[in-house]
Amino acid sequence: MTSGTPAALxxxxxxxxxxxxxxxxxxxxxxxxxxxSQAMTIxxxxxxxxxxxDVSFDGASGVPVYRVKTLHNDRIWRHTINAATGxxxxxxxxxxxxxxxxxxxxNLAALGAIRHRLADAVQVAERAAxxxxxxxxxxxxxxxxxxxxxxxxxxxLKEVILEPPGARAK
Numbered sequence: 001m002t003s004g005t006p007a008a009l010x011x012x013x014x015x016x017x018x019x020x021x022x023x024x025x026x027x028x029x030x031x032x033x034x035x036x037s038q039a040m041t042i043x044x045x046x047x048x049x050x051x052x053x054d055v056s057f058d059g060a061s062g063v064p065v066y067r068v069k070t071l072h073n074d075r076i077w078r079h080t081i082n083a084a085t086g087x088x089x090x091x092x093x094x095x096x097x098x099x100x101x102x103x104x105x106x107n108l109a110a111l112g113a114i115r116h117r118l119a120d121a122v123q124v125a126e127r128a129a130x131x132x133x134x135x136x137x138x139x140x141x142x143x144x145x146x147x148x149x150x151x152x153x154x155x156x157l158k159e160v161i162l163e164p165p166g167a168r169a170k
Contacts, residue, residue, distance in 0.1 A: 021060075028059030029134055032083035036133045039066035040119055042086055043079040047072040052118045053111055054137035058085065065089060071108055107138045108141055110145045116164040118147055125149035125160035149156070 024147045034042075043066075050072035058065050064083040069076050079087040097105055111118075121165040122133045131153030139148045139161070147162045 014101045018107075022157070025057070025059045026134075026155075026157075028064045029057050029132075029152065032057070032059075032064055034066070034081065034083050034086045036066060036084060036136070037119060039068055039081040039083070039120055040122070042081050042088065043068035043070050043077070046070070046079065046088070046092060047077060050077065051111065052136075053108060055118070056135035056137075059083075064081070071111060074098075076108070103140065107140055107145055111138060114145075115166045121147035121164070122149055124162060125151050129153045129158040129160055131158065 036055055036057065040055055042048045044052060045056075047070065050070040052068060053071045053076065053140060054067075054069040058067055066081040066083055068079045068155050070079065071077075075094040076097065078093045078095070081087070082089055094139045097108060100108070118136050118138075122136050125136070125147075126133050126149075129151035131151040133149050133151050133159070136147060136149040139146050141161070144163055147164060149162065151158045151160055
């Protein structure tokens with residue numbers, strides 16, 4: 001015989017804690033002066049011709065930041081952008097594409113070959129979901145490369161999946 005909290009109550013407590021964490025993250029995001037689109041622009045400006053491959057808001061640390069990965073010259077550049085000031089925090093780190101697995105390299109090659117950018121997908125997703133994007137990146141579903149954008153709309157998180165024109169052939 002064991003004592004303690006029933007498993008169902010643990011699950012409810014965990015779900016409540018998760019929801020509270022999400023609500024805190026959303027509140028920190030809403031109080032940020034820099035948008036996700038602005039953070040992408042700041043990161044892309046660090047290297048002429050760079051394009052964003054992945055971006056997310058991180059409000060769990062002391063200072064809310066955007067974590068932005070850009071593609072430029074066969075490297076993935078990692079940037080941390082202060083969500084209040086737009087300043088780049090802690091420099092940047094680069095990872096050669098050759099160090100990524102084959103699937104990630106293929107996705108990034110497709111990203112470089114298509115005309116549309118993640119920034120375009122963010123704008124479309126924000127309009128479609130009537131909200132503000134909190135993250136975005138590439139996903140491959142059933143062999144197709146898509147942009148996956150998470151948008152805060154009211155008190156809800158909505159995931160918008162967009163297939164870039166021309167991505168189907170890549």
